[in-house]
Amino acid sequence: MSEKVLMKGNEALAEAAIQAGCKHFFGYPITPQTEVAAYMAKQMPKRDGTFLQAESEVAAINMVYGAAGAGARVMTSSSSPGISLKQEGISYIAGADLPCVIVNIVRGGPGLGGIQPAQSDYFQATKGGGHGDYHLVVFAPSSVQELVNLTKEAFDVADIYRMPVMIMGDGMLGQMMEPVEFGAYTPREIPEKTWATTGTEMKRKHNVVNSLYITASDLEELILERQKRYDVIEEKEARFEAYKTEDAEIIVTAYGITARIAQTAVNKAREQGIKVGMIRPITLWPFPKKAFAELDTNKVKNVLCVEMSMGQMVEDVRLSLDCKIPVDFFGRTGGVVPTPDEVLTKIKALYEGR
Numbered sequence: 011m012s013e014k015v016l017m018k019g020n021e022a023l024a025e026a027a028i029q030a031g032c033k034h035f036f037g038y039p040i041t042p043q044t045e046v047a048a049y050m051a052k053q054m055p056k057r058d059g060t061f062l063q064a065e066s067e068v069a070a071i072n073m074v075y076g077a078a079g080a081g082a083r084v085m086t087s088s089s090s091p092g093i094s095l096k097q098e099g100i101s102y103i104a105g106a107d108l109p110c111v112i113v114n115i116v117r118g119g120p121g122l123g124g125i126q127p128a129q130s131d132y133f134q135a136t137k138g139g140g141h142g143d144y145h146l147v148v149f150a151p152s153s154v155q156e157l158v159n160l161t162k163e164a165f166d167v168a169d170i171y172r173m174p175v176m177i178m179g180d181g182m183l184g185q186m187m188e189p190v191e192f193g194a195y196t197p198r199e200i201p202e203k204t205w206a207t208t209g210t211e212m213k214r215k216h217n218v219v220n221s222l223y224i225t226a227s228d229l230e231e232l233i234l235e236r237q238k239r240y241d242v243i244e245e246k247e248a249r250f251e252a253y254k255t256e257d258a259e260i261i262v263t264a265y266g267i268t269a270r271i272a273q274t275a276v277n278k279a280r281e282q283g284i285k286v287g288m289i290r291p292i293t294l295w296p297f298p299k300k301a302f303a304e305l306d307t308n309k310v311k312n313v314l315c316v317e318m319s320m321g322q323m324v325e326d327v328r329l330s331l332d333c334k335i336p337v338d339f340f341g342r343t344g345g346v347v348p349t350p351d352e353v354l355t356k357i358k359a360l361y362e363g364r
Contacts, residue, residue, distance in 0.1 A: 012193035020045035020184040026161040034084040036073035042181035043115035046087040071099030078108035079219040081206025087113035101140030105221030109168035115184040118345035126345025127181035132322035136295040148294040150265040154188035166198040250298035251290040258287030264316040275353035302330035
């Protein structure tokens, strides 16, 4: 086992990407993720990679498109307003079935908003963001160690399914420091990239990277084929963590850094005799629907969704439950981080209001 080192979340993410074989990074600075680019700027030239600060977020994502088309492992990172600028390029990359990793260290919005942590980009990440019928796999780490592990896995998942994968953290996770171990991830088996535009050497037909299909039936056929891939991802890649759910009468659900706050509230509630547990989605898309759909409606009386937003994931929770269990919401927004005591107060109100 490799020894642990103390690292800031943004820098640990960048190191994990390099160790995962990322050879190209294209980005543009924006708080609170600038340390990702700064780390890449120092390390990539020393480690057989390319760092390039583009003239804009739009330029950066199109550089990602080019490198991904050649089959290279490539990453970009930004924060909320910058990710918005990248949306057209992300749609093009998805439409060309190209693998890449996109990092969003979320800050408050809309507009320029603020530089404090938020989770208000959930809809953008999980419901498309750009135009057309497409998805991103979206990982939501809750610790710096998980940030490392899921960044490495993101490159594998992107290559396996030929699609963009997003790591969605927040300003707190990006800026906090925790001990991390880099040797904990076992790489997955990656198919050969026979589709990449790497030159034919006159031995095969040319590969073409494209997202333009003039004939409607051709585009529909391609989208339907892509949907079959999405169906496989929903079946195989959805993941979550269950905490003290065995006898729970109230289920709290939260993701990312908010889940750590919620877990503290769950522990405090347990100390007061309230039977409460937690479901933490680790993939936001595919959303772990089964974790909620399979809750015992005879035992679980309430579900509480906690977010750093006005309520976005709560819609997927309600859809997964199909209205079988009441779903309440507690959130702070604009960069305000909820406290364990605030969540505990909400849990107690649900418990006492029966």
